Structure formats: structure tokens, C-alpha cells
Amino acid sequence: MSEADSQPDSAAARRAFQRAAATYDDVAVLQREVGERLIERFELIRLQPEAILDIGAGTGRTTRRLMDRYRRARFSALDPAPAMLATARRRAPRFRRLRCVAGVAEALPFADDSFDAVFSNLAYQWVNDLPSAFAEVQRVLRPGGVFMFSSLGPDTLTELREAWARADERTHVNRFVDMHDVGDALARARLAEPVMDMEYFTLTYPDVRALMRDLKALGAHNVTRGRARTLTPPGRLRAMTNAYERHRDADGRLPATWEVVYGHAWGTGNVFRPGERALPKAHPVE
Secondary structure, rough: OOOHHHHHHHHHHHHHHHHHHOHHHHOOOOHHHHHHHHHHHHHHHOOOOOOEEEEEOOOOOOHHHHHOOOOOOOOEEOOOOHHHHHHHHHHHOOOEEEEEEEEEEEEEEOOOOOOOEEEEOOOOOHHHOOOHHHHHHHHHHHEEEEEEEEEEOOOOOOHHHHHOOOOOOOOOOOOOOHHHHHHHHHHHHOOOEEEEEEEEEEEOOOHHHHHHHHHHHOOOOOOOOOOOOOOOOOHHHHHHHHHHHHHHHOOOOOEEEEEEEEEEEEOOOOOOOOOOOOOOEEOOOO
């Protein structure tokens, strides 16, 4: 499998999250927990930002928590899936303005130096060009502003990946960027004093089908460019399921590992500009 085949198909990911808007909150256990931990890290910075951007805001649960914490700040939420943003808009506190904009991290539809803080919970794993996406953060972040984010690392769903590898040679599981490469991308974007760390989470399931149902409900099923475009033959699915059984624990549950990468850095105003370009058109979601 080539490196290009293992990269996410951004259009497929957008469609998947658009379809998952109605089911996402029912199964987003990890996303909620990581969001809470990221907010705790954010609060340690002790900033009082006036304008905050949440990239990959999804259904807006973490955005709402930030709005409750920073009551005087103006908030913008960006996500590629309008259906997700519609839920985020409804979830916002009454009488508070939340600007919801459909867009992608690699081309932020906001002016330079617009935000004191940029926040993102488990979204950058779907980005193909991290240096460009982080350069966009640098551009919209005011000097001295903070960028705080989480993402998924390459050990995510390693059990499922190993099980599929025993069934065939196709790509069935999303592949994510190593923490050190994420840190390098921050440095290339000229964000200051980047700090990276990671931790593992393990969720358990009664069977493989339950795991795959949750991934689909999250919009996080396989969206790699090299994915099969036809139904998987039943024999290969059985082979994968049997291979996954090797991981069943003493309590009779199947584990699924998630590697969560955390990072933060600071805006410097030192933006690399290869050429002038027009800002992408904003598409508000009301």
C-alpha cells in the first residue's frame, strides 16, 4: 500500500461526518473524555481570551463547555459537515452568539490575527496537509495567542488493523500521523514553543461488529484513499473477525486501543506567506 493510499480522503470524511451527525453524540465516549482533558489543559494557561476558534467542532459539545467557561469570549466553530454544525448551533447557550462556519482546517475562512485562542479536539487526524493547516492557525492566531489541540496517533485501532492484515492486503483502517511528525509540522508553521505528549485509552466491546457500528456512528470508519470501494466478501470478514478474537481479554471483552496525541503552541505573528491569496469564502450555518 502506498503512502497516498493510506491518507484520508477528505471528501469521504466530510460525507461520513455529515451522515453521522444524528448518531455521533450517542457513541462519542472517547471524544467527550478527551475534550474534558483538553479543556483542563487549556484552563492551566490562565488566559482570558476575547475570541476563540474551535476547529472541527462537530456537534459542539466541547464548544459549549468552553462557552460556559469563557463567558465573555466571542466564539466561532468550524467544521466541514454542516449537519454537525447545525447541532452545535442548537447546543450553544441561549442568548450567546456562536458563529458556525462550514470549512476545512487547511483553508480557514477568517482574517489574519482574528483569535486569541484556537482549540481543536480530535480533528487534525483527518487533515492531509498538517503544515498547511498549522500555518493557517498561525495566520489567524494573534501573537501571544495559544493553540491547543488533540489528535489521534498511529497506534489507534491497532488490534483492528492487525486483524484485517490477516484477512487481506487492502487498507481497512485509517492511519494517523506520529506525534513527532505532528510536532515537526508545528515547527514548520513557525508556531512557538510547541509541546507534545500522548496517552493511550482502551475501549472494550462484546464483538467486532459492535466496534465497527460505533466507528460508523462516529463517522470514523475507513475513509482512506486506498479503501475498497465494493463490499467486503463474507469470507474475508470472517477471517478478520476470527483474527480479532486473539485479543479477547479475561473478562470476555474485545479491546480497541486509541492513541491520543496532545499539543499546544503559541502564535508569533511570524507567518510564512508563499504568495498572496484570497481568503476562502465563509459559509455560515445558522
